[in-house]
Amino acid sequence: MTDPLLRVENLTTQFFTEAGTVRAVDSISFEVHEGEIVGLVGESGAGKSVASMSLLRLVESPGEIVAGEITYKGRTIFGLEETADGSLSERPEMLSEEEMRREIRGNEIAVIFQDPMESLNPVFTVGGQLREFIELNRGLSKRVAREEAIRMLREVGIPDPEGRYEEYPHQFSGGMRQRVLIAMALACEPSLIIADEPTTALDVTVEGQILDLVDDLQEKYGTSFIWVTHDLGVVAEICDRVNVMYLGEIVEQAPVDDLFYETAHPYTEALLESMPRPDLTVEEIQSIRGVMPSAIAPPSGCRFHPRCRYAREACKRVHPDPRRVATSADGETHRAACLRHDVFESGYEASAPLEHATALSDREVERPPGGEGGE
Amino acid sequence: MSSFGETPTGSDSSTAERDSETLLEVEGLKKHFTTGSGLLSGLRVDPGSFPPVRREHERVRAVDDVSFSIARGETLGLVGESGCGKSTLGRTVLRLLEPTAGTIRFDGEDLASLGGEALRRKRAEMGMIFQDPHASLNPRMTVGTIVEEPMVAHGMLDGEGREARAKSLLEDVGLEAHHYHRYPHEFSGGQRQRVNLARALSVDPDFVVCDEPVSALDVSVQAQVLNTMARLQAEFGLTYLFIAHDLSVIRHIADRVAVMYLGTVVELAEKEELFENPQHPYTQALLESIPVPDPRESGTRGVLEGEVPSPVDPPSGCRFRTRCPVLIAPEGYGFGDAEWEATRGFVRAVKRRTFEPAPAAEVRERFFPEGVPDGEAGELVETALSLVSAAELEGLEEDARTARWHEASELLLESFAEESICARERPHYEVDPVYGDGEHLAACHRHR
Structure with missing residues (x-):
């Protein structure tokens, strides 16, 4: 296998707040290969946005990347080493802030955010912003950059690009603004685009148009994507491989087909069951008990155990890391962090089921007995 | 001008469930907004005419000639994209907004003609749940006060009785009685939506308008709230008008579904029929665009071109024609x-x-x-x-x-x-259902 475009190992990002240390991203590892769309899925608070911003070193105080290694095309975006006195310091080959700004952000790795209104400046014309971006990043003359900007606007499906070049962001609809951001992301022909919930705020027909556009553009430019979303429907539609996050950790990592058909983590399973389906009439949807706990004091052992219907005594003690549980037909690894799999040898089978899990498996879902404050 | 629901009660008696009476019947409902207010707004200067100055306001036709009915105990799903007028419709039905034209018969009485005290008393039979669980609860009131407020407004029970009822309602919606003294900020989004539910139910309404009640919630919490809403409906015999943009949610909770586009209802049918046998090109496009959580299902998506036109100046005839992938050929040119x-x-x-x-x-x-x-x-x-x-x-x-x-x-x-005929006549057709035997209306000239 060729070297991945991006390799993330044990990335850990924490926020130091007065209430305590928030372990937003806790030792996650994944890879992105050339030309693939990798999903980063989870509910709000799972740490998926912090994880993706960490890749560009765009985590702001009080947040900080405290451990791990990020390698992009052989260059070290983040890496620590132990010094003689035992403390950690940045490795010398780690890219400087200047290098990140000039060479990586925008040029190599671009970002598309959820809310296009916040990413566009309301007092400049759309065309002007795009032109300036191209002018600065690609060193083109003003006139050539303008032509390039119009070409990009047409490429992403903005009707009448010459006319709309002079318009302001508020004159564009949500879908059109998102197209402008895609144009901006593509303008420097980056190798990797991080898309953070880019279609969440859009209507389904517009979302469909944008997903189509991404497909076409990916085919044309061969760009890799990290697609951050909470919507498993979108994941099924466009992702090649998927990482499911829960409370700062990756709990399952699999090719998309295996994730849906050979689901190996109870959280993924529960997420899939709790979704109403557009293509089937489901009389009762199985909800997940409770809410995601705080990342300041995550549960012991497996972080999902208080909500898991398979939880046993062992799940409270042993903290599972994502391990290989299967290999798909085309040789891709399927990882899951659940003690039910044999590779963990945790004594799961022998330990006693937890009380709530027994109740849950009896499909006692609406309101668990003894109610612990609803969700 | 044709409109939906010209045959409301007659065809409704087809299924056993809807043998029951019609609770709400809306006919020819319109809600137009004028843009701009103030002395000089809307002033147009046109030197070529006399007098050279005119005042004119643009009218936003948010809801334009909508008719439907809801039977007691039924859930009517109202689905459409942002800006289609579904929330305005929901609010107008409750007369939170003044209708421009049309009738709203609730339990036999025309709400549109009620006023003052009569309307206020009627409101005790209706409730509403809003989308944003963070904005719809007063942060300075305790949950108890919030739930009791509608009871106070309608003079229900005495202080003690209200407290007892509020506590029992909190338990009904899946919270705890001791949450009575807490403040909204102590609750998660899903729990706040439950408080909203308790408040809506406090005056024991028959009818609740739910405006995107779960769209701000995470999937797992959304499922919890949806299940609770379904249970409460059975328990309290509620009738829901459930507004959502998410077709999956609608498919889960609704009995019948109305699809809105640009202020009009383009299709109305029983759930199974609508999802399995959609007859309007807009409904078809909507259904095809939803990403299906199944990687082996390769969806056709992005089938619609362009964007929704402005409701200020909507297209003539069929409102969807400017984006319709199956626009009918104009006659006279002999097009193949x-x-x-x-x-x-x-x-x-x-x-x-x-x-x-x-x-x-x-x-x-x-x-x-x-x-x-x-x-x-x-x-x-x-x-x-x-x-x-x-x-x-x-x-x-x-x-x-x-x-x-x-x-x-x-x-x-x-x-x-x-x-094209699509531009010249407003469509309104009834088609034969394939699933079930409920009425199926499709506003598309292909069914002429």
């Missing part, structure tokens, strides 16, 4: 199917200016690989082709170029699109 499809594609491309100026032959080859249509239609296409060909546009200023495009687009639209 393939010819019309090519022409329609060309008309929209010119209108949206989606191709760069090129020699006419090149454009012709791209849009009409089989050759342009014969006769008059062909001549019109040729005229448009030459207007926007590279040779014609060469050396012109941007303004002049835009004028050319505009001219070509106007010519094509007036000759073809505006001549």
